[in-house]
Amino acid sequence: MQITRQSEYAIRTMLELAQATSGELLSARYISERQDIPEDFLKKTVKLLAMADLVVTQRGPSGGVRLARPADQINLADIIAAVEGPIALNQCLSPGYDCPNQLTCPVSRNLARAQQAMLKELRRESLADMLKH
Amino acid sequence: MQITRQSEYAIRTMLELAQATSGELLSARYISERQDIPEDFLKKTVKLLAMADLVVTQRGPSGGVRLARPADQINLADIIAAVEGPIALNQCLSPGYDCPNQLTCPVSRNLARAQQAMLKELRRESLADMLKH
DNA sequence: TCATTGTGGATTATTTTTATCTTATTTATC
């Protein structure tokens, strides 16, 4: 029922990138040192963020990572979903899964409602908002 | 970010008990067969529910399990917390954990808000409500 | 006394998560 450590790494990484002057590339090594995240693991995590179009990467010397769009257009739900896949409180609410009883199942309905409420709040503030406060 | 299978077992068990005529004891074996849950694992799960005062157990022949209080006074948050411990979206929000930055950390604040919203919905309907619909 | 049921603890198996390592590929710079 918790976000993974990898999601937390991803969030800290995205905040670090959001603080960088716009367009500036930060290397995985630099971020890993600043945020105390294992470098290789961070690279993998950055790849997930890139596949979700949250960051853009650039190879070669003076390469690195930057946000793919302005920090006011990225929220926690985006980041967690990029790392963990679609957010679902139970398997029966995951995209591919189709439980025959889903529509009538009261448990499913309640979990779905809780999930929606959570998602709404995870989408409330952008990275930019979080840096302001 | 999902509830565990054990929590799901616990929810199904509690619904089964809520359907039983009040005061009736159901054996772990009976529930495990009806709900297709491994018997020994279910017994452990029932123990967790008993420790949380959600069910009462009785040994001996014709022993079994029943709800510890009326079904309209038990909700999904109770059950999940009984099995998984206090619900926390991130370690930094768990009871024992104290992060020095917690108060000012914008991530923590947002996760806490999402967690509260989710909990509110998990507490909305009781077992009795769920059986009605 | 005996069969039935939960208790408790140990152990194993499986899955998920986290971390590491190695070899490629890209690319700026000299």
Add this chain to the structure above:
DNA sequence: GATAAATAAGATAAAAATAATCCACAATGA
């Protein structure tokens, strides 16, 4: 073109969490 710095990709290992099983024990109703 050579070189060095960076990401890409995939294999593997290590650790942790979850799920399942097993067994000896204690309670209790018949």
